[in-house]
Structures are given as C-alpha cells and as structure tokens.
Amino acid sequence: MALRVLFLGGTGIISSACAALALERGIDLTVLNRGGSSAKRPLPPDVRTLTGDARDPVSLREAVGDEEFDVVVDFIAFTPEHVRADVELFTGRTGQYVFISSASAYQKPVGHLPITESTPLRNPFWQYSRDKIACEDLLVRAYREDGFPAVVVRPSHTYDRTLLPVDDGWTTIDRMRRGVPVVVHGDGTSLWVLTHHTDFAKGFVPLLGEPAVTGDVVHITGDEVLTWDRIHRTLAAAAGAPEPTLVHVPSDVIAREAPDRGPGLLGDKAHSVVFDNTKLKRLVPSFAATTGFAAGAREIIAHHDATPDLRVVDPVVDARQDRLVERFG
Numbered sequence: 001m002a003l004r005v006l007f008l009g010g011t012g013i014i015s016s017a018c019a020a021l022a023l024e025r026g027i028d029l030t031v032l033n034r035g036g037s038s039a040k041r042p043l044p045p046d047v048r049t050l051t052g053d054a055r056d057p058v059s060l061r062e063a064v065g066d067e068e069f070d071v072v073v074d075f076i077a078f079t080p081e082h083v084r085a086d087v088e089l090f091t092g093r094t095g096q097y098v099f100i101s102s103a104s105a106y107q108k109p110v111g112h113l114p115i116t117e118s119t120p121l122r123n124p125f126w127q128y129s130r131d132k133i134a135c136e137d138l139l140v141r142a143y144r145e146d147g148f149p150a151v152v153v154r155p156s157h158t159y160d161r162t163l164l165p166v167d168d169g170w171t172t173i174d175r176m177r178r179g180v181p182v183v184v185h186g187d188g189t190s191l192w193v194l195t196h197h198t199d200f201a202k203g204f205v206p207l208l209g210e211p212a213v214t215g216d217v218v219h220i221t222g223d224e225v226l227t228w229d230r231i232h233r234t235l236a237a238a239a240g241a242p243e244p245t246l247v248h249v250p251s252d253v254i255a256r257e258a259p260d261r262g263p264g265l266l267g268d269k270a271h272s273v274v275f276d277n278t279k280l281k282r283l284v285p286s287f288a289a290t291t292g293f294a295a296g297a298r299e300i301i302a303h304h305d306a307t308p309d310l311r312v313v314d315p316v317v318d319a320r321q322d323r324l325v326e327r328f329g
Contacts, residue, residue, distance in 0.1 A: 002028040003209050006064070006094075008054040008086075009033065009075035013160045014100065014204075016041035017197035018073075021205045023047065032063055040162055057085040064089065071208045073098040078128070083135045087142050096149045096214055098207075101136055103156035103219055103275070104129040104268040113191075114276040117154075117217050126267030136217070143215045153204065154219040156275060159296065160197045161303035162310065165231065167261050167269075170304065171317045172232070176241035181325045185251045185265060188229035191272040195222040196291035206284045213283060221275040222289035228269075231293065238297035247329045257320055 010019045010031035022029045023044050031043060032050040043049065052063025054076055072094045077083050083099060090097055106115050107122040108129075121136065123129035142148035159165050166172050168183070175182050203220040207213050226234075229246055236244040251270040255262030281287055304310045 002026055003071065004028045004069045005030070005071045005073065005208055006050075006067075006069040007031045007073050007075060008060075008077070010043055010047065011041045012075055013041075013163060013197050014155060014158050014200055015073075015075040016043075017160070017201040018075075018204050019047060020044055021198070021201040022208070025205055027205070027208065030069070032060070041160075055082060057089070060085070061089055068093045070094065071096045071098060073100070073208070075100050077135060079131050080134045080138050083138050087138070087148055091146070091148060094149065096151060096209060097139075098151045098153060099135060099139055101132045101152050101154045101217075102129060103154045103221065103273070104264075105133045105136070105154065106273075108267055108271050110271050110273065113272065114274040115219075116276045117219060117279055123267050126263040128263070129267055149214045151207070151213050151215070152217040153207070154217065155200055156193050156195060156219065156221040156273065158195045158197050158200050159300070161299045164235070164300060164304070165194055166235065167258075167265070168317050168321065169314070170311050171313050171321070173235060173239050173241070173301070173304070174311075174313045175318070175321065176232075176236045176244045177239055179242055179245075181245040181247045181321075181329055182232060183249050183254070183321045183324045183328075184228050184232055184246045185249060185254050186228065186270055187248050188232075188246055189227050190270065191225050191274055192228060192231065192269065193221050193223075193225060193273055193275055194231070194293050194296065195220070195289065196296050199289035199291055202289075203280050203284055203287045206286070210283065218280050218283065219275055219277070220280055221277060222291075223275075223277060224289070224292055225274050226293060234294055234297045235301070238294070238301040245329075247325045249324050249328045253328075254324070257324065258317075 030048045035051045050063045053059040105121045107120045121133045139150035143150045
C-alpha cells in the first residue's frame with residue numbers, strides 16, 4: 001500500500017518540490033489549500049486536492065472530514081495556535097505529524113559551529129523565530145505527555161528560481177547590471193548556507209513515515225558554505241553584470257534604516273551559520289545536496305529575465321542603498 005500523506009500547503013518554495021518528489025516516489029499525496037493551483041508553482045496534475053483554509057480550524061475539519069493519513073505535514077504553521085489546532089484535529093488520525101520549523105530558531109548569537117540539532121534554541125531578535133520555538137515546545141509536550149507522533153524539521157534559507165536570496169531583491173540585481181555599488185551587511189565575510197528546494201526535498205521525502213524520526217528533530221540544509229560577498233558576486237556573474245562594487249554596512253545600521261529587514265537580519269542573516277547534517281545523512285543515507293549556488297543563481301536570473309513581473313526595482317530601496325553607499329562607500 002502506498003503511503004497516504006496529507007500536505008497542508010503545497011505550492012510554497014519548500015512544499016512544491018516536496019510534492020513533486022513525493023509523487024515521483026509513489027506516495028499517495030493529498031494537498032489541502034484554499035482552492036486552485038498556483039501560477040508561480042502549480043501543483044503536479046496527479047495530486048489529489050482538498051479545498052479549505054488550514055488556518056481556520058472549522059474549515060480544516062470540514063475539508064478533511066473523517067479521513068485518516070499515515071503522515072500529515074504542515075508547511076504553513078507559524079504560531080502555537082496553528083499547531084494546537086492541528087494536534088486537536090489529527091490526534092488518533094495520523095501515524096506521524098511533521099512540523100516545518102526554521103533553523104533561525106537556533107540561538108543567536110550562535111554559541112558554536114557547526115550547528116547541530118542539539119544547539120539551543122533562542123532568538124531574542126526575531127518574533128518569527130520565537131513563534132517557531134513555541135510551536136516546537138508545544139509539540140515536544142504533546143509527544144512526551146500524550147504520545148502525539150510529532151516530528152520537527154528545520155530548514156535553512158531554502159530557495160527556488162522565484163526567490164532572490166538577498167533582502168533587496170531585484171533592486172540589487174538591477175544595480176549590479178548598471179554598475180552601481182551594492183550594499184552588503186556586515187563585512188561580507190560571515191558564513192551562510194543556501195539550500196535549493198529540490199535538495200531539501202531529497203532529504204525530506206524519505207523521512208515521511210520513518211519511525212526512527214518520530215518524536216525527534218532534524219535539520220535539512222545544503223553543505224555548501226558561502227560568504228555574503230560570494231553570494232552577491234555569484235549573482236552578479238549569473239546576471240552577466242560586471243564585477244560588483246560591494247559596500248559593507250554594519251548590520252545594525254541597515255536594521256535602523258530598514259526596520260522591515262531588521263529582525264530577520266539581526267536574528268538570522270548577520271550571524272555565521274554552518275550546519276552539521278550528520279543526523280540527516282544517517283536517517284537518509286542517499287541524501288546529497290547537488291545544486292550548488294552557482295547553478296541555482298543562473299536558474300534564478302534566467303527565470304526572472306523571462307518573467308517581467310518579477311523584475312521589480314523598488315525606488316525606496318534603491319534610494320536607501322544610495323544613501324548607505326554615500327555614507328560607507
């Protein structure tokens with residue numbers, strides 16, 4: 001019998017790749033969303049769909065009805081309220097419940113490298129990360145006290161062709177192509193890990209229904225470690241731009257100038273991260289991340305060049321970079 005799996009969410013960066021690979025591996029996959037396929041990341045044609053709002057407990061319950069699944073995966077739970085509703089609905093109705101958390105939950109500043117699954121969780125800078133930690137805490141209690149079959153998976157900066165992994169997006173690429181200096185946080189040498197969504201899926205899909213991971217946590221990341229200077233230079237090369245002039249600006253200055261960026265910068269990207277994937281490779285011996293960022297960057301730029309709606313230059317962001325370049329260049 002094929003494994004019966006329910007995805008809550010299926011058209012996001014991570015979930016779209018996981019859906020495609022799950023079907024390829026013969027999993028009987030159902031995706032619940034609010035109706036219709038995504039133009040950006042359409043569902044594979046063979047996916048069975050349920051229509052409902054995963055964040056509305058009544059809608060979710062009506063959509064699922066009395067069905068049971070071997071595995072339920074929630075890709076779009078961000079607060080304890082979301083997870084609590086899932087636990088109430090799926091207790092006794094699934095053999096495994098997988099929560100997609102975030103590697104940004106690991107302590108910041110990072111106490112030591114490489115980061116393992118036992119690295120403490122604490123992020124005083126970013127509410128998003130604190131909410132993910134609270135979700136994990138709820139699931140740990142549910143497993144320990146009631147045997148709820150929870151699994152926690154922590155991705156780290158997973159991307160696909162639709163996502164530029166720099167905060168200022170296409171404005172940065174436009175500046176590179178114009179030969180205008182580009183702002184990079186810190187001194188540009190902090191370490192970062194980017195994971196192509198298809199590589200994430202190769203680690204994730206084999207975990208579905210795996211008894212050894214129930215009640216446990218695992219992170220799934222690539223092994224390639226990049227500096228932020230290298231990330232920007234790789235994007236410039238993929239865009240056919242000249243060698244970029246990178247202007248380094250303290251992260252706290254950027255956070256003050258761009259409050260919308262501040263929490264994610266100070267709570268994540270400003271810190272060096274290197275991940276130990278030993279646990280994942282023990283659980284999934286076949287796992288290997290094979291899409292390096294040089295190839296991923298070419299994929300991103302080619303897709304943006306072919307999709308005019310994605311090539312948005314934000315004049316506010318552009319002006320902010322100009323101001324910072326004038327101060328720190």
